[in-house]
Amino acid sequence: MAIRMTGLTSGLDTESIVAALMEAQKSKKTKVENKKTKLEWTQTIWSGLNKKLYSFYTDYAGKMRFQSSYLTKKAASSDSSVLTATAKSTAANGSYSIKVSQLAAAQYVTSAKLGTYKTKDEGGNDVDTAVTSKTKLADLGFDTSGSSVIEIKSGDKKINLYVDQDTTVADFVQKLKDAGLNASFDEKQSRFFISAKDSGADSKFTISHTALSADQTAAKDALLQTMDYSTLSSSDQGTVKQVLSDLQNAQTTEAKTAAYKSLQDIADAAAKTKVTDYYTKQLTEKYTNEYITTETVTDDEGNETTVEKLTDAGRQALKDANLDNDIYVDDDRLAVVKNKLIAQNVKKDLATDGYKKSIEDAVTYGSVDAGVAEKATRDADIIVAVDNYADQISSGTGVAASSGLTKLGLDNIDGSAVKENASGTGMAVIAAADSVVQVNGATLTSSNTTLNVNGLTLDLVSASDKEVKVTVSNDSSAVYDSIKDFVEQYNSILSEMNKYYYASSARGYDPLTDDQKKEMSDDEVEKWETKIKDSLLRRDNTLEGIMQTMRTTMTGTTVTASNGKTYSLANLGITTGKDYKEYGLLHIKGDEDDEDYADSTNTLENLINEDPDVVQEVMSKIVTDLYSNLNKKMAATTMSSALTFYNDKEMTKQVTQYEKDIKEWKTKLADMEDRYYKQFTAMEKALASLQSQQSSLASYLGS
Structure with missing residues (x-):
């Protein structure tokens, strides 16, 4: 930076003069900064609006365009301690007689409690040792002298565990899991807990212990020898x-x-x-x-x-x-x-x-x-x-060997129920079972405690000898509430867009500088900025296009129903208000929550009860058109991204340009300020030189 001589010779307040000269130039940079700030505020507003519009598009218009949304049914059970019921829109109205004979169950096996086994201590003495996951099956007395195999079958899956001197409790548990079962060994209880992952008869599993035949064993040993197994x-x-x-x-x-x-x-x-x-x-x-x-x-x-x-x-x-x-x-x-x-x-x-x-x-x-x-x-x-x-295995099954599983507190399990012995120490098995239900005299089954029949979902709670009545009927109140909720969401988003589009002008208001903010209270700053933000989408063309699309579609669309008559939304009792300043908000005439029309006849409610097909056809067609038109508004362009209602790409590009312009202005202003100071410094030097010459001349003249 050049040396700045600030009025030493001329006596001028150079700092103030340069500051005044720069003020006018800095205002040009400030204008760009203001544009950038306003555009960033606009982006934030649009981002929030876009989120709400998209939510309305997917969660409300997306749902209400389907006729199934207007076919709501309700089901009532005469005894909820036995079963509860819900009805889909396809369920036939009427009364159903239902008897729950049996509830579905998953097969569950609890082994007998395992005792201790003998091991040697450091002194070579026999000691009783508790069974753990690391315990070898051989230590529990499982015969490993031959070719022992534990076979586990679950559904279409079959897993074999070859038991040798190194096979552990953990190995057995892992094979049970490999077969698709829930399995664990509880070391505190010293029991195996094994169950199917799903309920129902098809989820039955079996566990058996067999030994390979002499020929099968010989073939196995030959294969191991070929592999030099040891x-x-x-x-x-x-x-x-x-x-x-x-x-x-x-x-x-x-x-x-x-x-x-x-x-x-x-x-x-x-x-x-x-x-x-x-x-x-x-x-x-x-x-x-x-x-x-x-x-x-x-x-x-x-x-x-x-x-x-x-x-x-x-x-x-x-x-x-x-x-x-x-x-x-x-x-x-x-x-x-x-x-x-x-x-x-x-x-x-x-x-x-x-x-x-x-x-x-x-x-x-x-x-x-x-x-x-x-x-x-x-x-x-x-x-x-x-x-x-493979040939020896396929030629026949191995020799049955049930004694091995008893060493594990189990026995060969074929899926049948087994009661624990009187002492409470033996194996117990709960058999897999399907739910059995008689519906209007017909016996139906389910692998779980839920049964779907003719659009009716029955959640079974308990088996009972008595019959339960389930009544299915139209749920007109649910249809009405769905339409009302849709209208409320439509009004909510349209109201917010109206607020921005018809906002008062904020002409003369620009974003405050830091110095200006220091001179105002926080409340004053907030009010000032809110005034600007509220006006940023005033008379915005993009916003106007969305609002016009929504209003025109909802109030201007007509539908010819299957009865040959033509309907609009107004024919359903849904209309715009008396005050034009509502700018297209909808009212349901006769709705108790509508202050303006609460005393009117509720045409919508009457039609839902008397002619629900008309309501279904008209509403689904109008909302389908709205959904389609909003989708077109979100089409991706060079100025906007997909699923976006505003020109987000264009705005981002403009913000980047403003940032570049501001950076250039900072450099330009710095250079300009240096140039002013250089000019004043040159003037000071010239004045100093002139003053020196005058003094010298005066000395020559003897003055």
Whole structure:
């Protein structure tokens, strides 16, 4: 910024002069700021109006355009302790005789309370231990010596759990969940709680314990041997078990193909691990021989001992890898080479393209040294083992074995009800059941406690021997209330638009500056700004178009009903008011809440009772037209977004332009102010120079 000389020589109040000069220029920026503020206020107003208009469009016009909105029925039950009823618009009027014989129920199983089981403490003594989710079924006495299978059937789903020495309570619970059941083991109660997720006879489930036959067991063992099961990781073993379970559930071509793929992938991964381990061992031996040597030393007593020492190559490799340390002794260096350097070098070698290819080739073509058969052989052996197992499973069922489930407080469950024993410690089963209802003598069923029949919804509360009467009739008051609610919402949104469109002018009112606000009270500022905001949509063309559309559609549309007569809204007793300043608000003549027309005949109510079809046809057609016309008003354009009644895009673009203009004005005004100060500074300098020359001349003249 240039040095500003403020009247030192001229004596002028430069600051005030520049401020006065700038005031006129700043007013141009202020005008742009005012336009931006007003436009932002307008955006806010339109945003609120748009939300209300869209809500009216979807929630009221969107609903009342359908004839079904005028077909409301009501249903009354003579005994709500047995059932309650509601009626759709399609329900036939009349009286229904209903008897609830049975309520739907979901199958529910509660196991017997499990006792403790014996484990060994640290001293090897037998101790009683409570059952938990981690308890193994074998510890509870479940026979795992053969091929025990717990089969769970729920609907079309069948899940098998192969029980071995590692199968836990949690595994059993998870399989129940996999079958689509609710299941848990409550450790405090020491019981299993199992239930169907839905009520109804179709949701019945069964749980049974079987053992594979000798041939099936042999086929299973052969498949496990083919997979070298005992060497697999626990995760891969779990996958193999799942394959066995899936094959027992289905022996289709698709199931077998999926089994081939899954097991072959595991076999390939196992082969790669074996080959990698083989090369790891080879490389480890290579680097060990290269870096470490052994020597025989004799102590003072003549005893010979073999000791390990680093070779020169080992010492150099340690330095090259930056793993040496000045404070190390030989034993330290030897330990680093054995425990770190060799492993690093092996890992590095295995990552080279050469070893990667060697491993891939061994997995594909086999390796005698690594004990890996070629992939084609592995794949073929797996296919044979899978096919053999699937054939044995499909040839017959396993041997029944009910004793296992008793160890879990259960028994084979076929869906039948089971009462708990007299001591209150045994298994209890609630059988799945459908609701059974007689409607006018006909027996109907439902999988839950709700029954839908002929447009009637029956909510069943309790079974009873007595008949309940349900009466269905027209609910004219509900239809009337729906139309009244629609009219009220229409008037509400139209009133708000009228307020803005017919607002008083705010000419001469501009948004206040910060300095102006400081000179006014908060109440005065609010009143000032409200005056401006209320007038922003005065005589707005977009607003006028929406209002005109709504008024014209509602009061100008005529409908020819099925009786051949032509009706308008006025023929239904819905009309505009006596005061023209209401600008199109609607009144329902004879409505008790309408101050102007409460004493008139309620034509709408009479028509709903006497000729509801006319009301239905006229109202639905007029509201359909309104819905369609409002939809057209929301059509997306280059100036407005979809589902928007105003030019939101255009306004946003204009606000952005105002922001750009204001920024440019700030720069322009700053430059202008600097220019004024430079000019006054130049004047001060010139005056100072002139004054100096005058003084010098005067001194020469001796004055």
